[in-house]
Amino acid sequence: MNNLDPHCQAILEEYRQAKPACDDAAVKVKATLEKVFKKSGLIVAAIESRVKTEESLAGKLELKGSKYASLADITDIVGVRVITFYIDDVDKVASAVERLFKVDWENSVDKRKIHEIDSFGYMSLHYICSMDGFPYRFEIQMRTVLQHAWANMNHDTGYKSGVEIPLEYRRSLSRLSGLLELADEQFSEIRADLADYRRRIQALVASGNLSEVPLDGDSFRSFLNTRPFDPLNRRIASMNQAEIQEVSLMGYLEVFKMLQCKTLGDIAKIIKDNSEGAFQLACYQIGLTDLDIISSSLGPQDLCIAYIVKVGGGKAGLKMLLDIINGVSDTNVMMAEILFEQTSNLPFMNQ
Amino acid sequence: MEVKITEQDKTLVAQLAGRLDTAVSQEVSAQLQPLVDNADRTLILDCKDLEYISSSGLRIFLTIRKAAAAKGGKVIVKDISTEIRQVFMMTGFLNLFEVVSSAE
Numbered sequence: 001m002n003n004l005d006p007h008c009q010a011i012l013e014e015y016r017q018a019k020p021a022c023d024d025a026a027v028k029v030k031a032t033l034e035k036v037f038k039k040s041g042l043i044v045a046a047i048e049s050r051v052k053t054e055e056s057l058a059g060k061l062e063l064k065g066s067k068y069a070s071l072a073d074i075t076d077i078v079g080v081r082v083i084t085f086y087i088d089d090v091d092k093v094a095s096a097v098e099r100l101f102k103v104d105w106e107n108s109v110d111k112r113k114i115h116e117i118d119s120f121g122y123m124s125l126h127y128i129c130s131m132d133g134f135p136y137r138f139e140i141q142m143r144t145v146l147q148h149a150w151a152n153m154n155h156d157t158g159y160k161s162g163v164e165i166p167l168e169y170r171r172s173l174s175r176l177s178g179l180l181e182l183a184d185e186q187f188s189e190i191r192a193d194l195a196d197y198r199r200r201i202q203a204l205v206a207s208g209n210l211s212e213v214p215l216d217g218d219s220f221r222s223f224l225n226t227r228p229f230d231p232l233n234r235r236i237a238s239m240n241q242a243e244i245q246e247v248s249l250m251g252y253l254e255v256f257k258m259l260q261c262k263t264l265g266d267i268a269k270i271i272k273d274n275s276e277g278a279f280q281l282a283c284y285q286i287g288l289t290d291l292d293i294i295s296s297s298l299g300p301q302d303l304c305i306a307y308i309v310k311v312g313g314g315k316a317g318l319k320m321l322l323d324i325i326n327g328v329s330d331t332n333v334m335m336a337e338i339l340f341e342q343t344s345n346l347p348f349m350n351q
Numbered sequence: 352m353e354v355k356i357t358e359q360d361k362t363l364v365a366q367l368a369g370r371l372d373t374a375v376s377q378e379v380s381a382q383l384q385p386l387v388d389n390a391d392r393t394l395i396l397d398c399k400d401l402e403y404i405s406s407s408g409l410r411i412f413l414t415i416r417k418a419a420a421a422k423g424g425k426v427i428v429k430d431i432s433t434e435i436r437q438v439f440m441m442t443g444f445l446n447l448f449e450v451v452s453s454a455e
Contacts, residue, residue: 285441289441290406291405291409291438295442295444295446297446298442301443327450334433335440339440
């Protein structure tokens, strides 16, 4: 710092005066972005903000202080970095930044586009911005997690610029950048393909072509949205004018997979063929009690019990069911025995 | 019906003894309010000496579960008798709670 000329010392003094305002600005920009992303449902990996340290600024001024007339000429005193999961989201973030702040296009750089078609390297979008109430410009960097990883590792080599790195290693880093660029594109494609798949599945579920829909997390969720267990739950609840407590039924995906269901059509068939048995079991268990609250998982639970006993799954099958829905426990053996005895003698078993 | 709440480390343990039926449910609900108020912690409902539970009792358990879900806590139902386990099973409540036995 002692090496700085009076001009640079003046800029440094201006920095000291401006530091509290810069701290506030960094917090404000970050909070503004967080709020907008949350509102729009955009999930990012991280938002980082920082104000350049006095030591770092002094180093910069020592190297090229004459380039700056005042602190206002230095555009990265305040820096914010948005790290996205997907490459498409970098453009979404950029769009949000353009709406929220005034972008100095002349000084902003899209480092994703500066590479020749046959070269790879640092990929990031840098916007120089300004906002009302803050007299200095600030920088917002936007990049993916993979671009961020590459930039950090490249920086960690200890070389201040790419050209300083020995050619052999520069080639390796460049090759890695290309690989990560490909991975970024693949992740985005997978996300787009999965979104298409979900739309297709939802359309098939809505059209009722359940036997064409393979059973997986997405399809089961869509199926649950059609509320397939409501008629059975309502029928059971009506016995005691019981209140139905809604709970997530996603845990039953594993149960139906255990029962060898391959498609939603297989589940629909279990519901159709075993609802009467499930109702009879519920009648036996709570019909003569004053219990007037049930969980919405009771319908699928009794349905699976009725199905397992009907197809000869026995106590072992019931134990497996209980292990999945209630967690593995020794008491499930005893409960399976009780349920087996209760269910085996119900009328539906002889129909 | 007796309710005794103790604190072990940061866990709140409610020991329930007797019959949790409609007649005592309001009083028990008030006694268990500290669990709802501290639902960001692990809450243990020790049912070793609980003899009976009615729908009103299930609703109290459910209220505590909802509070814990909202505040990031956890509810453990401990040592329920076979009869009460069956009540939980026949209402579909068994898989809503982490039910543990001190014997296991």
